[in-house]
Ligand SMILES: [Zn+2]
């Protein structure tokens with residue numbers, strides 16, 4: 394395994410996601426940067442196995458004097474270019490738990506692995522080949538386990554590395570759709586246009602058909618409402634019409650406010666933001682998981698900060714990359730996709746959040762929440778026999794009772 398030396402100002406791209414500069418020592422002296430090839434190779438594997446959107450190296454190579462200045466002993470793996478402290482981010486822009494990073498790094502054969510902060514978001518990784526160290530610096534600096542899965546109580550089967558889901562969005566303009574073919578082409582969800590404007594007659598002419606046929610093939614769906622509103626009251630009216638159109642249906646994906654009319658943008662940032670709050674607020678009051686669809690550029694110009702984290706975000710930008718650093722749930726990346734079962738151009742999307750899980754477990758979008766609210770109690774007036782107990786359980790306000798047999 395080679396450790397290479399680079400000039401202080403060298404900015405060679407080492408791999409798809411890592412540059413020499415990211416490993417530079419944070420002392421102020423102009424000295425060489427040591428980087429082990431195997432470290433970069435393994436970080437790249439970690440990146441892809443965790444399906445990261447980015448990995449930030451908070452500390453790479455450290456010269457002995459800098460290592461000592463921050464509490465190290467000047468030895469160890471950082472000074473010899475074999476270690477990096479990292480924070481990994483998922484596709485939604487959220488930090489990935491260091492517990493999960495430790496488990497994955499273990500599978501990839503890193504020789505030194507340790508959680509290094511109390512919030513479990515930063516991880517030390519190195520490529521030592523002897524005296525393996527599986528640590529947790531919150532506890533101490535010694536090896537704490539020989540198996541992170543066991544140590545953190547994570548089961549391999551439970552690690553669901555969420556990769557981007559492939560989806561489409563459709564309206565009457567897409568014409569007749571063969572949903573079986575769409576599904577067989579690998580489409581995993583569909584966002585349907587429910588309608589537009591503030592009249593009930595403006596329901597999308599194929600909304601009912603698309604909804605029924607998508608559901609019939611087991612395709613999870615969401616929907617959107619195309620806005621012509623230029624003020625808060627109109628946005629609220631549109632929400633009411635939207636709610637009446639989608640009533641009685643179930644959506645595994647959010648219900649989006651589609652804001653793209655120049656007339657709306659012309660009213661300015663504060664008013665546009667207020668319209669989004671008005672529409673989405675009405676939806677939330679009615680038990681829906683509300684979202685916002687916008688193009689990336691006007692989104693940057695016309696949305697106030699609170700909007701960025703308040704609702705499910707679906708941003709459009711056509712090309713290889715979504716140029717947005719914040720957290721985003723869905724990206725509309727093309728308007729000219731081809732999908733079997735649909736004639737002509739199709740809007741293509743990637744989704745990074747498990748909305749079906751979130752929405753159904755929260756009992757939103759027409760799904761009912763089923764959870765045990767009270768702990769089961771043995772009904773006191775009925776005596777308990779050796780092998781049987783009568784139990785009452787309260788689910789969503791309804792009481793159920795019955796006998797449980799001893800196993
Ligand atoms: Zn240094």
Ligand SMILES: [Zn+2]
Nearest residue numbers: 476477478517
């Ligand atoms: Zn470290």
